[in-house]
Amino acid sequence: MIATLEEFTQQMVPVNGIKINAVTGGSGPPILLLHGWPETWWEWHHVMPLLAEHFSVVAMDLRGAGFSDCPLDGYDKATMARDAHEVMVALGHERYVVCGHDIGGMVSLPQAAIYREAVTHLAVLDVPLPGWTGWETTTARLWHFSFHMNRDLPERLIHGREYDYVSTFMAERFYDHSTFDPADIAIYAKAMALPGRTRGGMEWY
Numbered sequence: 001m002i003a004t005l006e007e008f009t010q011q012m013v014p015v016n017g018i019k020i021n022a023v024t025g026g027s028g029p030p031i032l033l034l035h036g037w038p039e040t041w042w043e044w045h046h047v048m049p050l051l052a053e054h055f056s057v058v059a060m061d062l063r064g065a066g067f068s069d070c071p072l073d074g075y076d077k078a079t080m081a082r083d084a085h086e087v088m089v090a091l092g093h094e095r096y097v098v099c100g101h102d103i104g105g106m107v108s109l110p111q112a113a114i115y116r117e118a119v120t121h122l123a124v125l126d127v128p129l130p131g132w133t134g135w136e137t138t139t140a141r142l143w144h145f146s147f148h149m150n151r152d153l154p155e156r157l158i159h160g161r162e163y164d165y166v167s168t169f170m171a172e173r174f175y176d177h178s179t180f181d182p183a184d185i186a187i188y189a190k191a192m193a194l195p196g197r198t199r200g201g202m203e204w205y
Helices: 077-090 103-114 135-140 143-149 153-158 162-171 182-192 197-203
Strands: 009-015 018-026 030-034 056-060 096-101 119-125
Touching (some): 030 103, 077 103, 143 153, 182 197
Parallel strands (some): 030 096
Antiparallel strands (some): 009 018, 018 056
16 A cells, blocks of 8 residues: 655655655645654644645655665664755755654754754654653653564564454554554554664664
8 A cells, every 4th residue: 555645746855875755745844753653654643734824845755764774774863864954965955954753853853953054943742852851761661662672572573463462562652543544554554564673663763
């Protein structure tokens, strides 16, 4: 299942030695949207048409997710921030807003720090940030951080059960379960089942 959004286009953008899947639409000042785990750019599909009324919207798959490449290395957040910045430059956006959720927030923070002349505004949503006070205490309460850090084990246990894992993982985190759409979960699960993507997602941790 390939998710598409009316009036938005997808393209593979060569940056930083790999190709990143970027979904673009709208007009106005540019804004970049970075998704979390276990999502893809599709995480933003409800807000993208609204933002496109006022902004040139770019939503991308992080390396290791969706249709972006999943190389063997480069999953540190500074390298992923470079991916994101180079996508914006390649699309003609020298200065832009960036909004990151979850792992995307961990990418957007160093992006704003490293490319401070380019990032005009920053929004970080719903994520503990490495290096900040309380990081160890907060992540210790999140079981999946330790699980995902295990080399090869999560991939072996999740393989063939992507929908089961993603649906259970997300269901325990939803505040409003009326937003729990099985069709969206299926999109994320199918993306995770693509070759190398489960491992790519684990590398984020």
